[in-house]
Amino acid sequence: MTRLLPAIALLLALAPLPALAQDEAAEAISSEVFGPRANVDYAFGAFQRGYFLTALEYALPRAEKGDAAAQTLIAEIYAKGLGVTQNDESAASWYQLAANNGGVLAMFELALYYQDGIGVPKNRARAADLFKKSAEGGYIPAKYNLALLHVEGIYASPSLTEAASLMKEAADAELPEAQYDYGTMLIEGAGLAPNEAEGAKYVKLAAEQDLIAAQIDYATLLYLGQGVEKNVEEAASWYQRAAEAGNAVAQNRYAKLLAVGEGVPLSLEDAAMWRALARRQGLSDPSLDRLLVSIPSDQLAKAEERARFWPSTPPTAETIATIPTTTPAPQDGPPVLPAPTDPNEAPAAPAEQSSDPAPQP
Numbered sequence: 400m401t402r403l404l405p406a407i408a409l410l411l412a413l414a415p416l417p418a419l420a421q422d423e424a425a426e427a428i429s430s431e432v433f434g435p436r437a438n439v440d441y442a443f444g445a446f447q448r449g450y451f452l453t454a455l456e457y458a459l460p461r462a463e464k465g466d467a468a469a470q471t472l473i474a475e476i477y478a479k480g481l482g483v484t485q486n487d488e489s490a491a492s493w494y495q496l497a498a499n500n501g502g503v504l505a506m507f508e509l510a511l512y513y514q515d516g517i518g519v520p521k522n523r524a525r526a527a528d529l530f531k532k533s534a535e536g537g538y539i540p541a542k543y544n545l546a547l548l549h550v551e552g553i554y555a556s557p558s559l560t561e562a563a564s565l566m567k568e569a570a571d572a573e574l575p576e577a578q579y580d581y582g583t584m585l586i587e588g589a590g591l592a593p594n595e596a597e598g599a600k601y602v603k604l605a606a607e608q609d610l611i612a613a614q615i616d617y618a619t620l621l622y623l624g625q626g627v628e629k630n631v632e633e634a635a636s637w638y639q640r641a642a643e644a645g646n647a648v649a650q651n652r653y654a655k656l657l658a659v660g661e662g663v664p665l666s667l668e669d670a671a672m673w674r675a676l677a678r679r680q681g682l683s684d685p686s687l688d689r690l691l692v693s694i695p696s697d698q699l700a701k702a703e704e705r706a707r708f709w710p711s712t713p714p715t716a717e718t719i720a721t722i723p724t725t726t727p728a729p730q731d732g733p734p735v736l737p738a739p740t741d742p743n744e745a746p747a748a749p750a751e752q753s754s755d756p757a758p759q760p
Contacts, residue, residue: 442472451482462493467502470494474505487518498529503536510541527554534565543569543577559590570601579605579613586626599626606637614641615649622662635662642673643710647680651687658690667694671702676709 442457455476461469474493477486491512497505510529513522527548533541546565548555563584569577582601585594599620605613618637621630635656641649654673657666671694674687694702704713 440468442469446472446476446481451476455482462496465500467497467500467505470497470500471502471505471508474508478508487512489518491518498532501536503533503538503541506530506533506536507538507541507544510544523554531555539569539572539574539577542566543574543580546577546580559584561590563590570604573604573608575605575608575610575613578602578608579610579616582613583616595626597626603627609644611641611644611646611649614638614644615646615652618649618652631656631662633662639663642676647677647682650674650677650680651682651684655684655687655690658687667691668698668702668705670694671699672705672709675703675706679706 442454442461445451445457446454455473458466458469458472462473470493474490474497475481476483477493478490479485491509494505494509494512498509506529509519510526510533512518512526513520513529514526515521527545530541530545530548534545542565545555546562546569549558549562549565552558563581566577566581566584570581578601582598582603582605584590585598585601587593587598599617602613602617602620606617614637618634618641620626621634621637623629635653638649638653638656642653650673654670654677656662657670657673659665670687671691674684674691677684691699707713
């Protein structure tokens with residue numbers, strides 16, 4: 400029996416090897432076919448799914464080891480009050496730690512904090528330095544903000560050329576604000592040679608990303624035929640799109656087109672409705688008032704009623720009739736009280752007690 404023990408031990412020692420070899424082979428084949436496996440970020444995964452406290456629990460050990468991504472995640476949780484009490488000071492502290500460890504997003508967010516004095520004392524010079532470091536790290540929004548600082552010329556060197564270069568990088572990365580501003584710089588020739596056609600192209604790209612200011616300006620370019628072929632119908636559609644998003648300037652300009660039937664069918668009632676919406680936001684236009692001086696009083700009243708309910712439509716007799724009523728139908732005879740669901744569950748009546756005290760012996 401003593402001779403069998405080494406053999407058994409040897410077999411037990413060798414048993415896992417074939418399985419291990421198979422696992423390694425399968426892993427190699429999987430990597431060849433599907434590529435290398437990415438490391439799973441449990442903290443970010445939990446954050447994406449809305450499990451913010453779980454994300455915080457996973458991120459803290461990594462953050463304590465100097466992981467900039469985990470530190471930035473914790474900063475975001477405190478900045479937005481996600482599962483914890485919102486705390487700008489704590490957020491700023493975590494952003495600072497992440498920035499110290501090279502986190503470009505943290506540098507950018509901390510720059511915004513210093514720029515506006517959120518969670519830290521306001522310090523625009525410090526903000527500019529952080530924007531620059533984040534931009535050098537390749538973070539696109541930081542490049543856009545640094546470009547604005549060069550245009551301002553106070554906390555960065557005044558240079559429209561440098562601003563245009565940074566703005567183009569951000570615009571080509573499809574940041575809508577940068578597309579709009581770079582397009583405007585091209586049209587005006589600010590920091591680079593003027594090119595209205597190229598500028599209009601960038602403004603259109605921003606408009607297509609629902610940047611309302613770009614939609615209004617692109618509509619104006621189409622109306623004037625500046626940098627693009629004149630197209631009043633398309634201009635009206637862009638004004639309408641911005642007007643429906645609630646912009647008062649677009650509402651006023653779209654109303655003018657409706658009042659004269661330019662690019663759209665003439666409709667004094669629709670024009671009056673959009674005028675009322677623009678006025679509600681404090682924008683009055685005497686020239687538009689003159690265009691609508693001849694509107695019949697009944698159309699004007701209807702237009703203002705539509706504006707009052709906008710973006711919904713005013714209720715009508717037909718729509719009111721479809722609203723369900725909660726008044727119960729009348730019943731014949733006395734009301735019927737609900738019966739108990741189970742009589743056996745009703746509480747027992749208390750035993751009657753004599754009002755006279757018990758006789759004492």
